[in-house]
Amino acid sequence: MKVAIIGGTGYGAIELIRFLYNHPYTEIEAIISHSQSGERLDSVYPHVTDLVIEPLETLNIDQLAERVELVFFATPPGISKKLAPGFLAKRIKCIDLSGDFRLKSSQVYQDWYQGSAAEQQYLDLAVYGLSEIYTEEVKNAELIANPGCYPTASLLGLIPALNHGMVDPQSIIIDAKSGVSGAGRSTSLNTHYPEMNENLKAYKLGQHKHIPEIEQALQIEAGKELKVAFSTHLVPMTRGIMSTIYVNAIEEISTKEVIEAYTAFYDGHPFVRVRREGELPATREVYGSNFCDLGFYSDQRTGKLTIVSVIDNLVKGASGQAVQNMNLLNGWEPSTGLNYLPIYP
Numbered sequence: 084m085k086v087a088i089i090g091g092t093g094y095g096a097i098e099l100i101r102f103l104y105n106h107p108y109t110e111i112e113a114i115i116s117h118s119q120s121g122e123r124l125d126s127v128y129p130h131v132t133d134l135v136i137e138p139l140e141t142l143n144i145d146q147l148a149e150r151v152e153l154v155f156f157a158t159p160p161g162i163s164k165k166l167a168p169g170f171l172a173k174r175i176k177c178i179d180l181s182g183d184f185r186l187k188s189s190q191v192y193q194d195w196y197q198g199s200a201a202e203q204q205y206l207d208l209a210v211y212g213l214s215e216i217y218t219e220e221v222k223n224a225e226l227i228a229n230p231g232c233y234p235t236a237s238l239l240g241l242i243p244a245l246n247h248g249m250v251d252p253q254s255i256i257i258d259a260k261s262g263v264s265g266a267g268r269s270t271s272l273n274t275h276y277p278e279m280n281e282n283l284k285a286y287k288l289g290q291h292k293h294i295p296e297i298e299q300a301l302q303i304e305a306g307k308e309l310k311v312a313f314s315t316h317l318v319p320m321t322r323g324i325m326s327t328i329y330v331n332a333i334e335e336i337s338t339k340e341v342i343e344a345y346t347a348f349y350d351g352h353p354f355v356r357v358r359r360e361g362e363l364p365a366t367r368e369v370y371g372s373n374f375c376d377l378g379f380y381s382d383q384r385t386g387k388l389t390i391v392s393v394i395d396n397l398v399k400g401a402s403g404q405a406v407q408n409m410n411l412l413n414g415w416e417p418s419t420g421l422n423y424l425p426i427y428p
């Protein structure tokens with residue numbers, strides 16, 4: 084299957100290229116760049132020298148729609164909402180790594196993204212691509228809204244607990260930390276080396292656009308309105324997200340029982356790995372891979388359940404999950420092209 088990538092010189096795109104390069108059923112037909120079309124990809128990213136030789140192209144929707152069956156958007160928010168409808172009209176499937184189609188309410192999008200939302204028909208059409216949870220919906224999607232990085236880690240950690248009714252949905256606190264590649268490739272003062280190195284910063288408290296995304300998904304599981312306390316931190320590392328989640332258990336439950344429930348929930352979903360009792364996952368243990376690793380501690384003293392969820396933000400948090408969704412969409416084994424051990428150390 085021939086595919087195109089839009090936003091070609093960003094981190095999401097180069098990570099998509101890494102997985103698609105070895106994918107047995109796809110061919111990268113076009114890499115689109117609005118800033119560097121005409122350049123060679125290896126002049127932007129020398130690590131692909133002699134391997135990916137396609138020139139970066141300017142976007143022409145009519146021509147591209149004749150050449151490919153699926154388009155990945157690895158663009159900042161605000162771009163795919165304008166471009167995807169042109170592809171969808173020509174029956175080209177779209178997988179969007181940005182937040183443009185994740186929220187079902189245009190008012191909520193406007194409130195959190197400070198811009199107008201995509202037309203409601205596309206918000207309705209989009210399937211939220213949290214692969215392990217919405218597997219069947221993804222298989223039949225035309226437009227996939229790939230989840231955000233923090234929501235992926237947080238939701239995979241929380242949904243089974245809500246689904247089992249083991250925790251109070253009104254008591255959720257998510258304390259999340261991300262490596263700097265989560266902010267993309269463009270430079271900013273915040274991610275400038277001297278500002279970030281040997282430093283740990285909280286940011287966007289109460290303001291992060293992933294708050295409504297997480298609440299939207301959890302509300303479906305809980306069957307009622309809920310609010311989460313969500314805090315984000317920048318960590319001086321390149322890749323990785325850790326979401327440490329605190330939630331009140333409804334009844335006394337042991338760590339062993341929690342692990343058994345999660346193991347059953349994720350049975351048949353090899354990209355979510357449930358750790359054994361006493362083992363807590365670290366970001367290095369999923370580095371460069373599509374795994375989400377979960378660890379648990381149920382504190383009998385306080386009645387609180389702590390869930391630790393780690394992913395690689397660029398893989399399970401973005402491009403890996405996008406490829407997993409493309410696989411589901413095509414009826415291929417979900418792990419096709421994604422069967423990498425994490426890079427260690």
Ligand SMILES: NC(=O)C1=CN([C@@H]2O[C@H](COP(=O)(O)OP(=O)(O)OC[C@H]3O[C@@H](n4cnc5c(N)ncnc54)[C@H](OP(=O)(O)O)[C@@H]3O)[C@@H](O)[C@H]2O)C=CC1
Binds near residue numbers: 091159
């Ligand atoms: N980094 C991460 O960990 C995650 C990122 N995401 C989301 O994925 C998307 C891509 O992220 P990421 O790759 O990290 O970001 P980058 O900033 O690294 O790349 C985005 C790319 O989009 C293109 N672009 C920028 N501005 C415009 C514009 N005005 N019009 C068209 N294209 C533009 C540029 O490529 P070019 O000039 O070549 O077109 C740019 O390199 C974002 O929406 C991000 O929020 C989601 C989950 C995790």
Ligand SMILES: CC(=O)N[C@@H](CCC(=O)OP(=O)(O)O)C(=O)O
Binds near residue numbers: 160181230232293315
């Ligand atoms: C470290 C860092 O800055 N992370 C980004 C994650 C954004 C992202 O990838 O999210 P969307 O796909 O929803 O835009 C942030 O907190 O804004």
